[in-house]
Structure formats: structure tokens, C-alpha cells
Amino acid sequence: MTEMTGVPAVRVSNMTKLYKNGRGVKNIDLTLEPGDIVGLLGPNGSGKTTIMKVIVGLCHATDGTAEVFGHSIERDYEAAAKHIGALIESPALYYNLSAEKNLRLAARVRGAGDEDIARVLALVRLDRYARDKVARFSLGMKQRLGLALALLGSPDLLVLDEPTNGLDIEGTVEVRELILRLAAERGHAFLIASHLASEIERTCNKVAIIHEGELLSFVSVAEAVRRAPTLEDYFLAEVRQKRGGAVI
Amino acid sequence: MQLFGRAYRCELIKLLARKKFIVFLALEVAICGIVLLVQLAVEHVSGLAFNVNLRMMLLGFFISAYIPLVSFMAVCDLFSSEIQDGSLRASLLLPASRFKVYLAKALSAYTVAVVYLFSLFVVTAVLELSFGSTLHGFFESFGSYLLDAIPLAVVILMAVFFNQILRSPTLAMLLCIGVLLAAYIVNIFLPQVGAMLFTSYGQWHNLFIGKALPFLPMMMKVGLLLGYGTVFFSAGYYIFERRDM
Structure with missing residues (x-):
């Protein structure tokens, strides 16, 4: 964009x-x-x-x-x-879903593709944890996933x-x-x-x-x-x- | 429209990711099986053939209690739970208007209800076929299921509205169940008042199939249901739209 x-x-x-x-x-x-x-x-x-x-x-x-x-x-x-890409207060995440699925939900509405999901996951160094449930993430990892969500689709x-x-x-x-x-x-x-x-x-x-x-x-x-x-x-x-x- | 479609699919994916909706669907199948087995056992012991239409026999229970309960859970998961844990912001930060998000959430809860309803039809029909029934009145019962799906939408819109008032999913769930229960009690003890409530048309097929009502009273009931649906939808949307997250 x-x-x-x-x-x-x-x-x-x-x-x-x-x-x-x-x-x-x-x-x-x-x-x-x-x-x-x-x-x-x-x-x-x-x-x-x-x-x-x-x-x-x-x-x-x-x-x-x-x-x-x-x-x-x-x-x-x-x-x-x-x-707009935004991270307001604590990251708004679905804890029962994996990091990748959280991003996929947002990507679906934003019209972003798989490559973009992989790109933002790598940017915030969460690519290794892409399939892990967010509920198991530390505070810092949740924050990084929140950043990845904000960066999705290159707003x-x-x-x-x-x-x-x-x-x-x-x-x-x-x-x-x-x-x-x-x-x-x-x-x-x-x-x-x-x-x-x-x-x-x-x-x-x-x-x-x-x-x-x-x-x-x-x-x-x-x-x-x-x-x-x-x-x-x-x-x-x-x-x-x-x-x-x-x-x- | 494309954006709405995407938002709707997202809401459905969120619901399907919750295992309880699969568990409750499995439970629905199990209840159907148990009822059929009990019926066969009674027939075997008594030596009588009841020739019961399982599809219609179970529709009453599922449409008045089981499916509304599952729908309330879906609505609470998509609204008050998300408000409480802050994940609603994830939907509201996407480039879909609040109206589309609201409609997508309500429609996906309704989709779950409809899937449960028609799964019931398919399961009961298959069970009947498996045990040698002829599936008499197949199209009439299919029509009944179709008609009963309509007032279910109003029950869901009521739950959506209550979820805008209360932030706690537990309280919202209790309120939905309480109101539905109260309406059923009113229907029994004060039928004249109950006739003015949307819950008295839960089994809507009774108005159209078999002993159908005359045109004018039927239209009045259709109008009343539409009125309740419009009020619940509009009031719920107004609160949702004005909410500061």
C-alpha cells in the first residue's frame, strides 16, 4: 500500500x-x-x-x-x-488460535496473502512459533504478534x-x-x-x-x-x- | 459485499475453532440415537409398532431448548466474550465497518444454529432409514425444518441484543436463558400474553403445515416476529456502533 x-x-x-x-x-x-x-x-x-x-x-x-x-x-x-495498522493497549489476540491463524484471520479481511503472513512473522521473529497457540506465549511474544498484526498488509x-x-x-x-x-x-x-x-x-x-x-x-x-x-x-x-x- | 463475506468467514472460523460446538453436535447425534434405541426397545417389549416420525418428534425439543442454548453460546463467544477479553478490537481494527462486523457475527451465530437444525434432520432421517422406516412425510418435515429456522433468527437477535447490554458472557448467557425460560412459562400460564411474545412461534411450522392458520392471523404473527427481529437487531446495532472499545 x-x-x-x-x-x-x-x-x-x-x-x-x-x-x-x-x-x-x-x-x-x-x-x-x-x-x-x-x-x-x-x-x-x-x-x-x-x-x-x-x-x-x-x-x-x-x-x-x-x-x-x-x-x-x-x-x-x-x-x-x-x-491503518494498529497496536492499541494490550494486543487483541485470539488465545485459542495459533499465531499463524490469528494473522490469517486478519489477512483474510485485509486481503493479504500467505507471503505477507510469513514476512511479518519473520520480521517479529515469531516464525518458529507460528503454529503454537497464543495462550502459551509470553508477554513479549504476544506483543511481537500484536506488532505483526499491525504490520500485516503494509499499511x-x-x-x-x-x-x-x-x-x-x-x-x-x-x-x-x-x-x-x-x-x-x-x-x-x-x-x-x-x-x-x-x-x-x-x-x-x-x-x-x-x-x-x-x-x-x-x-x-x-x-x-x-x-x-x-x-x-x-x-x-x-x-x-x-x-x-x-x-x- | 466481498469485505462482508470475508468478515463473515472469519467469524465462522473463530466459532469452528472452539471444540465445544463439535462436541455439542456429536451430543445431538447421540441424543437422536438414544431416543431411537429407546423407541425400538419399547416397541420390542410392548409388541406394538408406534410408527413415530423421529424427525418431527425431536424437532420440538431441539428447536425450543437445545439449539437456542448452543446459539446463545455462539453469540456470547462472538460478542460479550470478545468484549471482555479485548479481542473484539481485533475485528474492529480491520477495514470492515462496524455494521459489517455486527452483521457477520450475528449471521455466523445463525449459521451455527441452522447447521445444528439441518444436521438434526439429516441424522434423524438416516437413523430412520437405517432401521427400516419409509421416511413418510419427508417433504412435509423438511418444510417444517425450513419454517422453524425463521423464528430461530429472532431468538439469536435477542441474544445479540442482550450481549450488547452485558459485558460478562456468563451474565449474558444467564439472561438469555432466563428470558427464554420466562417466555415459555408465560406461554403456558398466560397464553394471551404469550401470544404477543416471539417465543410462542418457536415451532413455526405449526402455523403453516397441517392445521394452517387463516391468512390474516398468520400475517399478524409474521408481522409480530418481523417487528421483534427489527427491534432487537436495530437496538443491538445502535449499542454496538456507539461502543467505545
Whole structure:
């Protein structure tokens, strides 16, 4: 699948999503271009996952719009979803099925073939365990299978929520290298959520700071580390500024 | 349409991967065999030939209790179980609209019910043939099976609706069984109220075959069943569509 030229991979305009308990995200504006690797950085419960869920259509926005390659996720879901591969929260897997069968189910709807299943299994180093039931998988293996599902069919936009969660050091480095390679070689856009500034700093070219449901800043990682010694310092400065405290 | 077909096949594959549906199908065959053996034993002991139509004799039990129970399990597996363990997100992240996913799930549960129903027909017919019966009234009983498959769809849509309200598959299963049981009890003790419930037409062939109802009352019953089906389907879909995962 190739991205459409001149159209942003994601355009979120004035998006608000409020849950019944009053929490959620407010007035989010975000644009991702093809080839961008954007990190959503914020503490747990800040609204990173909610933004992702609205973009992939798992949640309905209370207000505002979300478009993927020019297609509204609300009005034109199927056209938008063809471009999306996602890993949101814990991987959504059928535990009574093997890794291969999980992928085959998704491949059937995505129109992907056997070669693609073999390719993504090899990418996440699960080819040896293809016929094993997911119920027997470790946390890291489930996470890798979730990544394989997201990569199936080579979608133009990958929305990954804490993609290295549960992975060992080697696995974390592999995932990071894979993301960088796919963005550089194929122009895939990535939206990655993490509460680890170091992870975002190493992987992403842009960062969106999310705090208590608000987008505090959206800048390039290079700009953020120019303004502060590290991305972590930049994040803390933005949060303190929001609270009306000291500014770096 | 092609996308819907793929989504439907995926849902069916998920159901078939669960061994319990094969086990319950085997149990259905075993029940048919046991009933036939009991009938033969009674005939042998009493010296009387009952000449019972096994296909029609077993249809009542299976259509009112056994197949609805299996269908409820299928619906709970595809809806509330998937909501509870989060695997529903796997279906919702695919490029098929929620309407197609909802319809594919409901239709695959119905497919399981229909497979059970017609397996019953085939098994009972084969058993009757094996034990020297002439299969009298073959087409009439086949028509009865066809007609009884229609109200089964409404029972499944009811289960689909309850599965949108409750997130726990156990509670959803209990609610479905409880409502079906309550409706059967109402049918017995308050037949006038029961006539307004969709469960009173479980054995739909009674309306059409044998002592068929006049046209107008029959159309009223068809309309009532359609109404229940539409309400369950629409209300269930509304909740499914608006659900945040």
C-alpha cells in the first residue's frame, strides 16, 4: 500500500473526546505527514491512548474530526482503515488460535496473502512459533504478534501504543530499527505512544506532549532538545509551564 | 459485499475453532440415537409398532431448548466474550465497518444454529432409514425444518441484543436463558400474553403445515416476529456502533 501524495497521513482537528467520568482529551490538533514518526509523550492516564483510539476508530470523538489520508474515520471508516495498522493497549489476540491463524484471520479481511503472513512473522521473529497457540506465549511474544498484526498488509500508517512494552532489550532495539527503516524506506507514518521520553527521543522525529488531556506542545524532537538538554527536561518544562511554575 | 463475506468467514472460523460446538453436535447425534434405541426397545417389549416420525418428534425439543442454548453460546463467544477479553478490537481494527462486523457475527451465530437444525434432520432421517422406516412425510418435515429456522433468527437477535447490554458472557448467557425460560412459562400460564411474545412461534411450522392458520392471523404473527427481529437487531446495532472499545 502506498500513501497518497500531498495528503497528510493523519489530520486531527479540534478533537475532543470526553468519557462519562469527565476525563478524556480536549481540543487536540495534530498532523502527521507520510514518513513522520510522531511520539505521543505523557504520563499514564494523560490521554495518549484515547487520541489513538479515536484515530483508529475504536472510540467516537465527542467533537472535532480525525482524518486518515483524507478519509474521515467517522464517515468513511473502511477507506480510512485500509491505511491503518494498529497496536492499541494490550494486543487483541485470539488465545485459542495459533499465531499463524490469528494473522490469517486478519489477512483474510485485509486481503493479504500467505507471503505477507510469513514476512511479518519473520520480521517479529515469531516464525518458529507460528503454529503454537497464543495462550502459551509470553508477554513479549504476544506483543511481537500484536506488532505483526499491525504490520500485516503494509499499511501506510502505524499507530502503536507502547510498542516495546514487555520486550527485552534486543526486542526493543529491533522494533526501533524496524520503525526507522519502514519510515525511511517506505514512507510509512508512525504515531507512537510512550511514557518514556528516552524511547521517543531515540525513535521519533516529532513529539507531542500530552498532559491531563491537553496537547501542550507539538514540535520536532530536534527543536525540543535544542530548547532543553533532553526530551525529558523539555517535557518537565512544558508541564511546569502549564502548571504556572518555573520555566527552563 | 466481498469485505462482508470475508468478515463473515472469519467469524465462522473463530466459532469452528472452539471444540465445544463439535462436541455439542456429536451430543445431538447421540441424543437422536438414544431416543431411537429407546423407541425400538419399547416397541420390542410392548409388541406394538408406534410408527413415530423421529424427525418431527425431536424437532420440538431441539428447536425450543437445545439449539437456542448452543446459539446463545455462539453469540456470547462472538460478542460479550470478545468484549471482555479485548479481542473484539481485533475485528474492529480491520477495514470492515462496524455494521459489517455486527452483521457477520450475528449471521455466523445463525449459521451455527441452522447447521445444528439441518444436521438434526439429516441424522434423524438416516437413523430412520437405517432401521427400516419409509421416511413418510419427508417433504412435509423438511418444510417444517425450513419454517422453524425463521423464528430461530429472532431468538439469536435477542441474544445479540442482550450481549450488547452485558459485558460478562456468563451474565449474558444467564439472561438469555432466563428470558427464554420466562417466555415459555408465560406461554403456558398466560397464553394471551404469550401470544404477543416471539417465543410462542418457536415451532413455526405449526402455523403453516397441517392445521394452517387463516391468512390474516398468520400475517399478524409474521408481522409480530418481523417487528421483534427489527427491534432487537436495530437496538443491538445502535449499542454496538456507539461502543467505545
